[in-house]
Amino acid sequence: MDILFGKTSKKKYDTALVFVAEDLKLGARGKILDDAVEGALVASIKNAPRFKGKLGQTHILPLGKGAHYKRVVVAGVGKAKELTDQKLRVLGGKLYDALKATGAVDVLMMPEEDGELAAGISNFVSEGVLRKSYFFDKYKGKKDDADEGAKLTSVTYDVDNSKALAAKFEATKNVIDGMELTRNLVSEPPNALYPDSFAKIVEKELKPLGVKVKVLDEKKLEKMGAGAIMAVGKGSARKPRLAILEYNGLGKKNSKPSMGIVGKGITFDTGGYNVKTSNMHWMQFDMGGAGTVAGAMKAIALNKEKVHVVAALALAENMISDEAYRPSDIITSLSGQTIEVLNTDAEGRLVMCDAMTYLQNEYKVETLVDVATLTGACMIALGNEYGGAFTPSDELWRKIETAGGESGDKVWRMPLDEAWDKEMKGAHADLKNLGDSSFAGASTAAAFLKAFVQEDVTWAHLDVAGVVWSFKPNDLWGKGATGYGVGMLQNLIKECAA
Incomplete structure (x- = not known):
């Protein structure tokens, strides 16, 4: 139209x-x-x-x-x-x-x-x-x-004043184009969208806009020691990918990204050996975090924003096979921390932690935000109206709240606590990938990710499990992919670069 x-x-x-x-x-x-x-x-x-x-x-x-x-x-x-x-x-x-x-x-x-x-x-x-x-x-x-x-x-x-209004709308239209990429990715069926095809779609969309795209395949991931994402993805014939997207609108070759963003991209989630017993067909949108990040990067590039930002899309399928990881496995993440696998359906945090470590090690980012359809617990708490934000930084929370308010993406601050940090310590490894009970699942998941945030890095985790997909029509979308978070992320990237 x-x-x-x-x-x-x-x-x-x-x-x-x-x-x-x-x-x-x-x-x-x-x-x-x-x-x-x-x-x-x-x-x-x-x-x-x-x-x-x-x-x-x-x-x-x-x-x-x-x-x-x-x-x-x-x-x-x-x-x-x-x-x-x-x-x-x-x-x-x-x-x-x-x-x-x-x-x-x-x-x-x-x-x-x-x-x-x-x-x-x-x-x-x-x-x-x-x-x-x-x-x-x-x-x-x-x-x-x-x-x-x-x-x-x-x-x-x-x-x-048609010319002035048209110029103003162009920036809005670019964000909508970013949302369209997100919604298309989230809507694709898992037989068409898998780690390698996801990476290729994003590369085709973003490279012509000046976004550098680097894709690490399973051989490179294994060689560099990304044991967490490899564990999740090894059960599938379609092996994992880590897609790195870098946009530098500053024109300075030696500038450092002001912000790093990580998106969870589980293109299909069976639950692994802790197999899902209901609503598995919903899991086509378990890559919604990565889809949102890709859309935001497109909006930033289309608007030629004066920012330098880098993103990592952690792409994997969580399947069952004779090569799949098992409950009770102990794996070594890219950070060197070991993780005891208590539940193979808590896989999103595993692919995310390696992507977080990669951006911190390779790009020295000082602000890090991850976006993930991470927990059903966040959906229970906030329903389909709000995304959940976890951050120890009051300043970063204020920026997220402002960014979401401007874009119309509703977001609510959720609690972090040292008690949950302790709960995620492993008995036989440095960490475990699941809390001790079914309570506070969104906060214990955030506590797990927090363990991979390096010193002096300001971090936030956005749990968007309930908002990237709608099961009924809304005033701004029909049933299906919503495009949630693209405008908020674009605003946040600009704010963090200011």
């Missing part, structure tokens, strides 16, 4: 859209439309008692033959003084659904010339429209009947 700025006589629009608040008063542009239809618009609003102008409510006036448009849509914005960026995004998502239901194809949006509100509508409403329009149908041979009808193909803003 195209988002355009500036009305043109070369294009025919089938739908005109104006906005009203809860007072239901038309602005100047709405009045022009009303005059053109001889007062029919105001009359139809008065005769629609259910239309209150609340956020996302729509009222539709069909027009007859010979009219300039097929229909006029009146969209409610609620209480104008209470509008936020996120409410405008939600408005965009609701409008997409309403416009699609009417059969609209080319829409002319006519916000009033209120500079700040018009800019917000053109930017954030457009973001909501595009995010809600995403649908993964790559493998559908026969489309649903609903997909065969008219499709919304363009939204044009009839505004005077």
Whole structure:
């Protein structure tokens, strides 16, 4: 779908859209439309008692033959003084659904010339429209009947300052393009997306944008002593990969990355010998952390941000075979710390710890953030609304909270404690990969990762298990991949580089 700025006589629009608040008063542009239809618009609003102008409510006036448009849509914005960026995004998502239901194809949006509100509508409403329009149908041979009808193909803003608003939206559109990469990766089935294919997709997407991509295969991983990721991946015929993505927008060859990011990329998780007994089909999105990181790196590169950042995608399949790792195995991580495997279904933290060590050793990063669909415990605590953030740094937490607030990615700070650090100490090895009980599972998992953070490195762990995939439609996405975290990570990278 195209988002355009500036009305043109070369294009025919089938739908005109104006906005009203809860007072239901038309602005100047709405009045022009009303005059053109001889007062029919105001009359139809008065005769629609259910239309209150609340956020996302729509009222539709069909027009007859010979009219300039097929229909006029009146969209409610609620209480104008209470509008936020996120409410405008939600408005965009609701409008997409309403416009699609009417059969609209080319829409002319006519916000009033209120500079700040018009800019917000053109930017954030457009973001909501595009995010809600995403649908993964790559493998559908026969489309649903609903997909065969008219499709919304363009939204044009009839505004005077079109060039300025278009330039502002370009940066937002680049983040949405990053989200699309994330959502495509998360949506791919595991027979198509596995460690090697994941790395190749990311390389194809990011290399042309100036991102350096280096992929370490199983031979290189084994040679350098990355025993944790190798243990998880050795049970699969599709061996693990560690994909390193580096973007340097500073133009300085000797600059050090201001931040390192690690993404968990378990492309399918059977649970290993501690096999999952239910909902294994959900595990196609157990690579959501790596998908989010890849999308954020694309957004950063598209926007040509003046930052230097490096990311590691820890890619593996957790399968069952005669070569698979077992409960009670003791493995040696890249850091040299040994790990007693108590449960093969606690595999994400194992691939992550080697990736964390690699970035700290090779790039000397001083700020490190990992993103992972790590625990069901975090889903139980926060549901599908919030990602969980674990960090001992109040300053880094403030940056994460601000970054998420600006992007609309809800995030909640979760507890760390020395008691959980002690709980993760192993009886027969330095560490164990599972806590002593089923309680505080998200915090004990974070405590395990914390053991791999080197001295003087500021670290945060983001558990996104409940938010990278939605089991029901939302105002900003349908059922499936959400794109959560891409905007937040981009904002955080910029903030940490400032």
